[in-house]
Amino acid sequence: MYKSFYNLKRNPFEITPDPSFLFPTRRHNEALAALYYGVRRHKGFVVLTGEVGTGKTLLLRCLLQLFRQNDDVAYAYIFNSRLSPVEFLQYIAADLGLPASGKNKGELLLDLGGFVISRARKKLTTVLVVDEAHHLSADILEEIRLLTNLETAHEKLLQILLVGQPELDEKLDSVGLRQLKQRIALRSHLEPLDPNETKGYIERRLQLATANGQSQTLFPVETVAGIYHHSRGFPRLINTICENALITAYARQMRSVTPDIIDEIAEDFRLNVVHHAPVEKAKDQDVEDTDVRRAAKTLLDMYAYLQKPAAPESELRTPLAARVSKHEPYI
Ligand SMILES: Nc1ncnc2c1ncn2[C@@H]1O[C@H](COP(=O)(O)OP(=O)(O)OP(=O)(O)O)[C@@H](O)[C@H]1O
Numbered sequence: 001m002y003k004s005f006y007n008l009k010r011n012p013f014e015i016t017p018d019p020s021f022l023f024p025t026r027r028h029n030e031a032l033a034a035l036y037y038g039v040r041r042h043k044g045f046v047v048l049t050g051e052v053g054t055g056k057t058l059l060l061r062c063l064l065q066l067f068r069q070n071d072d073v074a075y076a077y078i079f080n081s082r083l084s085p086v087e088f089l090q091y092i093a094a095d096l097g098l099p100a101s102g103k104n105k106g107e108l109l110l111d112l113g114g115f116v117i118s119r120a121r122k123k124l125t126t127v128l129v130v131d132e133a134h135h136l137s138a139d140i141l142e143e144i145r146l147l148t149n150l151e152t153a154h155e156k157l158l159q160i161l162l163v164g165q166p167e168l169d170e171k172l173d174s175v176g177l178r179q180l181k182q183r184i185a186l187r188s189h190l191e192p193l194d195p196n197e198t199k200g201y202i203e204r205r206l207q208l209a210t211a212n213g214q215s216q217t218l219f220p221v222e223t224v225a226g227i228y229h230h231s232r233g234f235p236r237l238i239n240t241i242c243e244n245a246l247i248t249a250y251a252r253q254m255r256s257v258t259p260d261i262i263d264e265i266a267e268d269f270r271l272n273v274v275h276h277a278p279v280e281k282a283k284d285q286d287v288e289d290t291d292v293r294r295a296a297k298t299l300l301d302m303y304a305y306l307q308k309p310a311a312p313e314s315e316l317r318t319p320l321a322a323r324v325s326k327h328e329p330y331i
């Protein structure tokens with residue numbers, strides 16, 4: 001709608017992760033290099049984490065593009081982590097071109113193992129890529145641990161890349177997954193962009209989308225400062241703000257986006273609402289404290305009741321539970 005007005009050949013701020021838009025910040029570069037190097041050097045098990053919308057899936061798509069240019073790499077790419085263990089193995093097998101339907105877990109593991117080993121003999125690389133890995137259940141993480149056992153004395157035969165939000169780190173830190181954690185050969189973490197990177201990111205996207213490939217100042221310096229302020233450098237949020245800013249500026253037939261448009265959008269998207277996680281926690285804590293206080297009071301009341309000198313006979317015949325229930329619930 002605004003494309004011809006701003007001389008754009010495509011939408012510069014699409015939300016879908018498109019490798020052709022990659023803006024290689026230092027962190028994105030390092031993370032991509034770690035994933036690629038980990039696979040090419042048969043390091044075995046590599047983990048990439050990052051907050052929501054920092055570019056993890058985009059990096060994976062870049063990586064898969066690289067793999068497709070290498071004849072010696074075959075990969076299975078899983079982004080739906082809410083599968084049962086058998087479905088998970090079936091999905092991997094099918095993605096690698098193996099017959100999978102109707103097979104049980106044992107058969108699937110045998111087939112996968114045979115496939116990976118025969119490829120390794122021919123010096124070919126096989127990769128399992130799991131996006132959204134923070135959703136993986138303990139059962140599936142255990143399957144992955146078993147798959148990491150496919151190795152010779154010198155190298156891992158199946159390369160496994162787990163990519164997900166920071167909860168993935170917490171999962172891998174848990175006691176039950178110590179063995180898996182110890183097998184991680186390389187780890188990287190993506191952070192939001194800094195103010196300078198945010199500026200470069202916006203310019204790069206605009207340049208790639210502009211019809212003649214020239215850069216234009218649709219977003220002046222003060223506007224970019226506002227975008228950084230409201231997005232805190234999270235690329236997905238930057239895209240949302242910029243896309244909506246262009247729509248608004250176009251509706252007003254403005255040649256560039258002013259900082260107040262960014263403020264309006266931030267307001268509409270409620271980006272100024274600060275989430276105080278610790279306060280939420282404090283609330284939970286309060287509930288817990290209230291319950292504990294209530295239980296303690298019940299006990300004290302009970303104790304005081306039992307200490308009372310000889311209760312009247314009628315009251316003694318009432319079962320203790322009924323007497324206690326006169327008080328606050330017993331948690
Ligand atoms: N370095 C970058 N260069 C260009 N675009 C980027 C970059 N990093 C992120 N983006 C863009 O930001 C948006 C969000 O990226 P992406 O979907 O990869 O995030 P994510 O980390 O996978 O998020 P989630 O945790 O929600 O899955 C996409 O539009 C993506 O293209």
Ligand SMILES: [Mg+2]
Pocket residue numbers: 056057058131132
């Ligand atoms: Mg993603």
